[in-house]
Amino acid sequence: MGTAVLQTHDNLFDFFHEEVDAATDATGSEVSQEGVFYLSNLLVEQTRTVDAAGPKTLAELHIRAASAPRATQIRDYRTLGDRALYTAGFFPESLSRKTIRASYYVDMGRAAYDRLASLLGGTGPSIGESGHKGLDEIFAELSESFRICADVLQEVHGALRARNEAVPSEAELLSLYEEWLSTGNRRALRTLRRYGLIPAPEGGLA
Numbered sequence: 001m002g003t004a005v006l007q008t009h010d011n012l013f014d015f016f017h018e019e020v021d022a023a024t025d026a027t028g029s030e031v032s033q034e035g036v037f038y039l040s041n042l043l044v045e046q047t048r049t050v051d052a053a054g055p056k057t058l059a060e061l062h063i064r065a066a067s068a069p070r071a072t073q074i075r076d077y078r079t080l081g082d083r084a085l086y087t088a089g090f091f092p093e094s095l096s097r098k099t100i101r102a103s104y105y106v107d108m109g110r111a112a113y114d115r116l117a118s119l120l121g122g123t124g125p126s127i128g129e130s131g132h133k134g135l136d137e138i139f140a141e142l143s144e145s146f147r148i149c150a151d152v153l154q155e156v157h158g159a160l161r162a163r164n165e166a167v168p169s170e171a172e173l174l175s176l177y178e179e180w181l182s183t184g185n186r187r188a189l190r191t192l193r194r195y196g197l198i199p200a201p202e203g204g205l206a
Contacts, residue, residue, distance in 0.1 A: 012043075012048075013040055016039075016040040016043040017036065019160070020040045020152060021036060023152045023153075023159065024152055026190070027151055029149075029152050031145065031149065032138075034132060034138050035138065035145070038142065039149060039152060042082055042085065043086075043153075046090075058104075058105070061083075062076075062108065065077050070119060073119060074119055077113075077115045077116045078116055078139075080108060084108050084109030085146065085149060085150060087105050088109065088146075088150040089149070089150040089152070090157045092150075092154060092179070093175060093179070106146055106147060109146055110143045110144075113142040113143035114143040116139040117140040120134070120135045120136040155190075158187050158191060162191075173195065173197065176188040177197070
């Protein structure tokens, strides 16, 4: 995750908040302030996460959460949603080489956040009362805009990787080109344009 870059930043949250802000601008994504805050905090948590005993797959987490007490459901569905979003955002290339495709992570993550929104509904002030979204509203946004949020994380990952790496190899550029052709991924398109492989339209990048 761009280790060399991260080592120079003591305040990871501020660092990632700037990166997520820049990524939402670069991708033209509509993400609320609360959503940007959540994505920034997610990256901090994933950077510091240490593997522990417990369910390792999304399916195992879902099975355990489905019949668990409410507190455990909240914890497990958030873990499921966060893991799915982080994987879809930071490791899309690896998913394309697996039997389980990115759409599986999108569906599982979206459903987990939707379930969280239902579990937390009415537990905090609404946006109309406090001026800020409650937790249930934040998770509802993450569910509804899962692909958008994953695209933002992909942009963050691409920006960090570009700072630490030399020009991508021909194989990596070909993989990005194939990804763009098959999925229309805007991050892949921006990278290809960065290296002059696809002309930018008049007026700047799409």
